[in-house]
Amino acid sequence: MSLRPAPLTGIRVLDLTRVLAGPWCTQNLADLGAEVIKIERPGAGDDTRGWGPPYIKDAQGRDTTEAAYYASANRNKQSVALDISSKRGAELVRDLARQCDILVENFKVGGLRKYGLDYESIKAINPALIYCSITGFGQTGPYASRPGYDFMIQGMGGLMSITGERDDLPGGGPQKAGVAVADLMTGMYSTVGILAALHERSRSGLGQHIDMALLDCQVAMLANQNLNYMTTGTAPKRAGNAHQNLVPYQVFAAADGHLIVAVGNDTQFQAYCRVIDRPGLSDDPRFRTNSNRVINREVLVPMLAEAMKAQARDHWLQALESAGVPAGPINTIDQVYDNPQVRARDMMRTLPHAAAGQAPVGASPLRFSDSPVNYRHAAPLLGEHTEKVLRERLGLSDEEIREVTS
Incomplete structure (x- = not known):
């Protein structure tokens, strides 16, 4: 061509x-x-x-x-x-x-x-x-x-x-x-x-x-953080690896390392809960919608963190990918350039x-x-x-x- x-x-x-x-x-x-x-x-x-x-x-x-x-x-x-x-x-x-x-x-x-x-x-x-x-x-x-x-x-x-x-x-x-x-x-x-x-x-x-x-x-x-402030009058604070507007959207510790789970909608949350063998969480009124998950973050996240410790990182990465739940490793830069993608x-x-x-x-x-x-x-x-x-x-x-x- x-x-x-x-x-x-x-x-x-x-x-x-x-x-x-x-x-x-x-x-x-x-x-x-x-x-x-x-x-x-x-x-x-x-x-x-x-x-x-x-x-x-x-x-x-x-x-x-x-x-x-x-x-x-x-x-x-x-x-x-x-x-x-x-x-x-x-x-x-x-x-x-x-x-x-x-x-x-x-x-x-x-x-x-x-x-x-x-x-x-x-x-x-x-x-x-x-x-x-x-x-x-x-x-x-x-x-x-x-x-x-x-x-x-x-x-x-x-x-x-x-x-x-x-x-x-x-x-x-x-x-x-x-x-x-x-x-x-x-x-x-x-x-x-x-x-x-x-x-x-x-x-x-x-x-x-x-x-x-x-x-x-x-x-x-600052994008969404600007509007988080402008619509509430309250300045956003540091949240580590968590997301101000989405839950769960953060780093979790697995049995042998760490991985990122980035749930962007309620359907993905339902699939995530099935993968980690906690299907009831997605039916709980406190966690059914993202808005409720953000409000009840301090209750939900410790339960998810405990579940994630049960398996190795690569087990979770493979299972979450198969279920259509966004997840990924935390690569060093040499690992980045060794990544097949x-x-x-x-x-x-x-x-x-x-x-x-x-x-x-x-x-x-x-x-x-x-x-x-x-x-x-x-x-x-x-x-x-x-x-x-x-x-x-x-x-x-x-x-x-x-x-x-x-």
Whole structure:
């Protein structure tokens, strides 16, 4: 079957981001086929280049100088090392912006104005450009000038107040997520906003400024917990591995380990009770409906927990699957990548890498039938494409390139 080019083929992105939220966004765009030109500080580059160990390994199993953290968010990009604080460096970045469809940056509010790289300056030379700014708190409001980092945003934005075990249980207390979810969700929302602006540009012919804030995205992603608060006036509390609105929907201890049971409706609860040999529970008026199970959680859950101890984890997983009750193991990450479903979906790939030869990458979850995600190369070395981009995009001579890179 003849496949069409990746969805964003022909779109050019100027990437002035670093760390995670911005690079996650621009990696999405790169995966979708866009040409992404990442501007990095000469001699240092993106902060996360130094966030190791671990590092990408070469063919002999030796560490390169490329941090795995950086590699996780920068595949398919070209790295251009330019000093934007210099007059000539800023001028070259503006010249690149003239040729781009999208610019993504995560400098402090107003931080690019002194280089002539702020939205108004770039809009004057390329009114069709979509300019996305990612900051901790957005371009407006009393906190706009503050720096924002994922960990503090998870706390400030309410996520840690509902994540972790209850205070009255062992290990109770606020807990951050295991990955930087505020950064990642901001990168995803930014991708959505940029793609929407691209579609709008097809009608108006004009670009626009997209103002993205980690705190906004963190608050928005509280989803049902937001409405739990808004409809009751009471702030939700930490519930450990339990669910605020569904019962049973949590971790249970089996005879030899733990598993997740995720009952989403009353029919599933009836099937679950049959599997654990407690059919009478689903007929009990206190537990017949999910609403009643939530109200009577403290009575029901101990009975279920006691029943679950009777068999091994894998026995329950097989029996619950056969009965159509959602359940699953709690895998370590090595077990995740050994899972037959994850392997079948090809979620770990290897791509060419200038220092390692080949480097592993986590695959994009996007699946297109006819214009698939484009895997070209792993994260670039610092400045790997400087000469190529300056020569091919801006027409600089060898001497001009030496002047700006020396």
